[in-house]
Amino acid sequence: MSRFAYERQISALAWPTLIGQLATVSNGVIDTAMTSRYSATDLAALAIGVSLYVTIFVGLNGVLQAISPIIGQLYGAKDFHQIGHKVRQAVWLAAALSLSGCLLLLFPAPLLQISNAEGELYDKAAHYLQILALALPATLGFRIYSGLNNAVGKPKMVMLIQLLALAMKFPLNSLFIFGGFGIPAMGGPGCAVATVVISWIMLAVAFVILRRNPFYQAFQLWGQGWVAPQKAAFRQFLALGIPMGFSYLIEVSAYACMALFIARISELAVAGHQITANFGTILYMIPLSLASASSTLTAQAIGARDLPRAQHTALAGIRLALMFSVPAALLIWLGRPLILGMYTNNDSIAAAAMPLLAYICLYQIVDGVQIVCAFNLRAYKVATGPTLLYALALWGCGLGGGYLLAFNPLRWFDNATLGAAGYWIANTAGTLLIATALLAYLLIIQRRYRHLHTH
Numbered sequence: 150m151s152r153f154a155y156e157r158q159i160s161a162l163a164w165p166t167l168i169g170q171l172a173t174v175s176n177g178v179i180d181t182a183m184t185s186r187y188s189a190t191d192l193a194a195l196a197i198g199v200s201l202y203v204t205i206f207v208g209l210n211g212v213l214q215a216i217s218p219i220i221g222q223l224y225g226a227k228d229f230h231q232i233g234h235k236v237r238q239a240v241w242l243a244a245a246l247s248l249s250g251c252l253l254l255l256f257p258a259p260l261l262q263i264s265n266a267e268g269e270l271y272d273k274a275a276h277y278l279q280i281l282a283l284a285l286p287a288t289l290g291f292r293i294y295s296g297l298n299n300a301v302g303k304p305k306m307v308m309l310i311q312l313l314a315l316a317m318k319f320p321l322n323s324l325f326i327f328g329g330f331g332i333p334a335m336g337g338p339g340c341a342v343a344t345v346v347i348s349w350i351m352l353a354v355a356f357v358i359l360r361r362n363p364f365y366q367a368f369q370l371w372g373q374g375w376v377a378p379q380k381a382a383f384r385q386f387l388a389l390g391i392p393m394g395f396s397y398l399i400e401v402s403a404y405a406c407m408a409l410f411i412a413r414i415s416e417l418a419v420a421g422h423q424i425t426a427n428f429g430t431i432l433y434m435i436p437l438s439l440a441s442a443s444s445t446l447t448a449q450a451i452g453a454r455d456l457p458r459a460q461h462t463a464l465a466g467i468r469l470a471l472m473f474s475v476p477a478a479l480l481i482w483l484g485r486p487l488i489l490g491m492y493t494n495n496d497s498i499a500a501a502a503m504p505l506l507a508y509i510c511l512y513q514i515v516d517g518v519q520i521v522c523a524f525n526l527r528a529y530k531v532a533t534g535p536t537l538l539y540a541l542a543l544w545g546c547g548l549g550g551g552y553l554l555a556f557n558p559l560r561w562f563d564n565a566t567l568g569a570a571g572y573w574i575a576n577t578a579g580t581l582l583i584a585t586a587l588l589a590y591l592l593i594i595q596r597r598y599r600h601l602h603t604h
Contacts, residue, residue, distance in 0.1 A: 222451055436516065
């Protein structure tokens with residue numbers, strides 16, 4: 150292939166994924182910005198609630214994400230009938246995951262105790278989580294549609310549905326946060342009500358598309374009668390999905406615990422952290438889209454037994470991630486005041502976030518490399534080893550080291566503490582460890598596959 154051909158293929162698949170992901174994350178930006186204009190208490194409650202919800206959702210969603218590499222390889226091998234079978238089994242899996250997740254959201258007291266939240270802050274965070282329990286089944290159901298489309302290289306319709314959701318977010322947030330048309334102002338929990346409405350609309354639109362679009366007929370999604378859950382399909386999903394889910398859970402829980410522990414410092418500190426984490430999530434969407442696109446093409450190449458193409462595609466994804474993240478770091482550093490101005494008009498919250506935003510510059514470089522490597526390892530159906538690495542680096546170095554730096558229990562700094570910045574320093578160091586190890590792991594796996602192919 151010509152020079153940069155793999156990069157062009159990845160970019161062509163990544164841009165609709167990126168736009169859709171940015172639309173999804175922009176919902177969180179809208180929640181944060183609008184709630185910050187309601188009250189600091191509501192913003193702090195949102196930070197705590199989002200941290201807990203995302204931890205639960207991402208862990209469950211990670212299990213469902215096993216559908217992408219599995220279907221990607223089947224699509225590359227042109228085994229279309231099996232694709233329909235896997236999708237139907239994924240629906241049963243999503244139903245089981247929804248049940249467990251809803252129970253955690255409806256009874257959040259054990260989780261909220263970590264943050265030491267009390268009074269109005271506790272009540273608002275709990276109410277936010279309980280409302281979101283109604284959205285979880287629809288959100289996981291839509292993830293099946295999204296995973297199917299990404300695996301077969303058709304992400305544009307997913308993007309359009311996500312853009313529709315974004316268009317609905319601002320007016321619905323305005324209605325439920327600030328009140329109107331006889332609906333009382335709900336503050337932060339109003340964001341959750343808007344999310345429930347939008348999630349079920351997204352699932353309904355996806356269902357109609359699957360039923361009526363001729364493209365999906367080859368997969369035989371419908372007309373198979375009653376299909377009970379099958380152990381073999383569940384074992385395949387869970388063998389890959391459980392470690393994937395744990396890796397997502399570890400990564401997101403690290404951020405969730407950061408917010409919960411920072412909440413012990415002050416409401417202002419956790420509000421500043423929420424803005425920083427939210428902006429970091431937006432940046433994360435670009436390497437995530439590249440990771441998704443490159444892993445899709447890698448899985449398809451593996452299914453077609455074109456191992457050289459699989460190798461070149463994975464490495465091209467890493468190059469693209471670096472091409473974005475390095476210049477982005479400089480722009481972020483120079484544009485910090487402008488970035489914070491878009492989030493809040495509260496000078497105290499902006500001052501709390503300003504030093505934290507500086508750590509995003511280095512963090513997003515190493516984070517981009519690690520996510521592309523992790524996704525491409527999943528295309529090779531390798532997930533357990535990286536999960537153990539995530540646990541060591543993010544829970545050990547990130548949270549453990551962050552606690553030592555933030556609260557200084559060992560008196561390393563002459564009774565001074567780094568506060569919220571300590572967690573960002575430690576988390577960046579842990580992510581650097583992950584990026585280095587996963588890159589080496591990916592190169593080893595590719596060498597093993599080449600050896601098996603040769604012999």
